[in-house]
Amino acid sequence: MPLVFHALPISGNCLKVRLLLSMLEVPFEERTVTPQVGGTRTPEFLAINPLGHVPVIEDTAEDGRRIVIRDSQAILVYLARRHDADGTWYPLDAVAAGQVQQWLSFAANEMWHGPALARAFFRFGRELDIAATQTAARRVLGLIDDHLAGRDWLECGHPTVADLAVFPYAGLAHEGQVDLAPYRRLRAWVDRVKALPGYVGIEGL
Ligand SMILES: N[C@@H](CCC(=O)N[C@@H](CS)C(=O)NCC(=O)O)C(=O)O
Numbered sequence: 001m002p003l004v005f006h007a008l009p010i011s012g013n014c015l016k017v018r019l020l021l022s023m024l025e026v027p028f029e030e031r032t033v034t035p036q037v038g039g040t041r042t043p044e045f046l047a048i049n050p051l052g053h054v055p056v057i058e059d060t061a062e063d064g065r066r067i068v069i070r071d072s073q074a075i076l077v078y079l080a081r082r083h084d085a086d087g088t089w090y091p092l093d094a095v096a097a098g099q100v101q102q103w104l105s106f107a108a109n110e111m112w113h114g115p116a117l118a119r120a121f122f123r124f125g126r127e128l129d130i131a132a133t134q135t136a137a138r139r140v141l142g143l144i145d146d147h148l149a150g151r152d153w154l155e156c157g158h159p160t161v162a163d164l165a166v167f168p169y170a171g172l173a174h175e176g177q178v179d180l181a182p183y184r185r186l187r188a189w190v191d192r193v194k195a196l197p198g199y200v201g202i203e204g205l
Pocket residue numbers: 008011012013014035040041052053054055070071072073108
């Protein structure tokens with residue numbers, strides 16, 4: 001049975017997973033949930049992910065067990081370990097793995113509470129303090145831009161899951177009415193990610 005990818009087409013979190021599936025050429029079957037009719041809150045979907053969020057994958061482990069993994073960062077780690085034995089996308093070395101992992105946490109926390117939620121305010125009508133959220137977004141985008149001084153990629157000198165986890169909500173920041181013009185190095189990095197073999201886009205990016 002192929003890997004099943006439960007997703008929403010306009011979700012930046014789902015884009016992280018879609019990018020790695022494509023770049024690693026992993027066959028999968030995508031099942032689109034329908035938020036308009038509460039598609040992530042049905043009993044069937046809650047049985048797959050009690051948090052009621054996408055992305056989620058269902059896959060068959062090497063020992064034949066059927067497994068479910070939720071959370072875009074966790075799925076990136078799983079896919080990289082499973083389909084990239086050399087550790088190019090998620091390093092085998094302890095120091096490099098820690099350096100990559102810090103960006104996965106950053107993607108789940110700072111990127112979500114800044115650029116992602118600013119986008120959600122304008123695109124999906126999410127209720128929040130938009131001025132504070134945009135301020136948070138500018139701070140994290142500035143931090144990425146500073147980090148990219150003298151670097152082409154976030155860690156390891158080549159693309160890793162760190163880049164794929166941070167990329168969607170950085171590249172889509174304009175949809176949260178956060179101007180990317182001041183972040184020259186970040187914009188160049190966004191273009192580098194978009195030029196990677198196997199890149200797949202999303203509306204707005
Ligand atoms: N930490 C999770 C967050 C997942 C999340 O918030 N997903 C959103 C889409 S980006 C979702 O499922 N929204 C639909 C809903 O909450 O009903 C991840 O990185 O995957």
